[in-house]
Amino acid sequence: MMREVIIATKNKGKASEFQALLAKKGIAVKTLLDFPNSPDVEETGSTFAENARLKAETIADYFQTIVIADDSGLSIDALGGKPGVYSARYAGEEKDDEANIAKVLEEMRGIPFEQRTARFHCALAISVPNGSTTIVEGTCEGYITEVPKGENGFGYDPIFYVPQKEKTMAELTKEEKNKISHRAVALVKLEKQWEQIVNGE
Numbered sequence: 001m002m003r004e005v006i007i008a009t010k011n012k013g014k015a016s017e018f019q020a021l022l023a024k025k026g027i028a029v030k031t032l033l034d035f036p037n038s039p040d041v042e043e044t045g046s047t048f049a050e051n052a053r054l055k056a057e058t059i060a061d062y063f064q065t066i067v068i069a070d071d072s073g074l075s076i077d078a079l080g081g082k083p084g085v086y087s088a089r090y091a092g093e094e095k096d097d098e099a100n101i102a103k104v105l106e107e108m109r110g111i112p113f114e115q116r117t118a119r120f121h122c123a124l125a126i127s128v129p130n131g132s133t134t135i136v137e138g139t140c141e142g143y144i145t146e147v148p149k150g151e152n153g154f155g156y157d158p159i160f161y162v163p164q165k166e167k168t169m170a171e172l173t174k175e176e177k178n179k180i181s182h183r184a185v186a187l188v189k190l191e192k193q194w195e196q197i198v199n200g201e
């Protein structure tokens with residue numbers, strides 16, 4: 001049984017969600033925020049899965065230990081799937097959540113509610129050093145709001161309306177988000193396979 005894992009992310013919001021999700025299973029989480037000198041991995045893939053694989057394999061190779069990477073983002077139907085894999089850098093390279101939200105809201109202006117459908121997407125890659133990489137994916141369906149609402153979460157959470165909760169993702173507690181999010185859905189799929197992955201059989 002795995003007792004500790006490195007999550008190949010420098011995103012504080014993701015780090016905090018993984019810490020909560022995995023603490024329940026007795027697994028301690030380290031992230032790249034604990035290792036400021038670890039390499040920056042360029043996200044050159046054209047899918048979430050490709051980018052998750054790039055991050056997991058590079059960091060597993062660097063630490064010679066099992067690593068999980070998350071590549072995720074928002075896909076909006078009325079924008080032809082954008083911002084997609086460019087979610088983090090939609091308004092520029094600085095990864096500015098507020099600027100990204102402002103750009104999306106501007107592009108969505110005037111589009112009626114029924115046509116504001118969107119989903120969060122998460123690809124998780126788990127990589128064993130000198131071994132294999134396994135990828136699982138999760139999604140979470142919702143609508144893009146007209147104005148931001150809520151203080152919790154990170155990224156696009158304040159403009160992502162979750163119909164079954166009648167709230168934005170940023171109005172949910174971390175516990176509530178961790179029951180329904182794209183990240184939680186993907187992690188459940190990973191858990192079903194991980195004894196097999198970690199033990200190599």
Ligand SMILES: O=c1nc[nH]c2c1ncn2[C@H]1C[C@H](O)[C@@H](COP(=O)(O)OP(=O)(O)OP(=O)(O)O)O1
Pocket residue numbers: 008009010011014043070071072073074087088089095100120153154155156157169181183
């Ligand atoms: O639950 C979420 N709630 C709101 N927004 C979210 C979520 N999950 C991903 N997102 C957004 C944030 C960022 O704009 C992009 C992820 O980009 P992504 O490259 O995977 O992460 P990142 O660059 O922030 O950190 P890192 O690559 O070190 O893991 O999608």
Ligand SMILES: [Mg+2]
Pocket residue numbers: 043088
């Ligand atoms: Mg990134």
